[in-house]
Amino acid sequence: MVVLDVFTLVVALAALGCAVLALRTVRAGVRREGPDALPEDVLGLRQEVAALRAEGRDALRHLAAVRYDAFGDMGGHLSWSVALLDDGGNGVVLTSIHGRSEARTYAKSVSAWRCDQQLSPEETEAIEAARP
Structure with a gap:
């Protein structure tokens, strides 16, 4: 045992x-x-x-588009401004103005949610709409 x-x-x-x-x-x-x-x-x-x-943080993650009629005699909201921005508010705002016979496109650089160039009310609205 x-x-x-x-x-x-x-x-x-x-x-x-x-x-x-x-x-x-x-x-x-x-x-x-x-x-x-x-x-x-x-x-x-x-x-x-x-x-x-x-x-x-550097990716263009904040996006907003604004459609509008640039001219009173045009309809359909064919003009637009779009903001493409990163977390710091750096990027670009693109605008296309659609008229009867032509369309013009503009690009303005944005830094820290501000632009050195004069912005249209629609461009300002696009930047503010893209801000988190």
């Missing part, structure tokens, strides 16, 4: 040793710097997401 108890104790100690080794192997991939310790690949993904967000 004593032999059986000793054998059971040896098996239990061996199982405990295997569990400790397995735990060390699992923890090897985890940073041990506080309660929010995460695997290295998760930290790398966080850095990638932060880099993508930084790149996205």
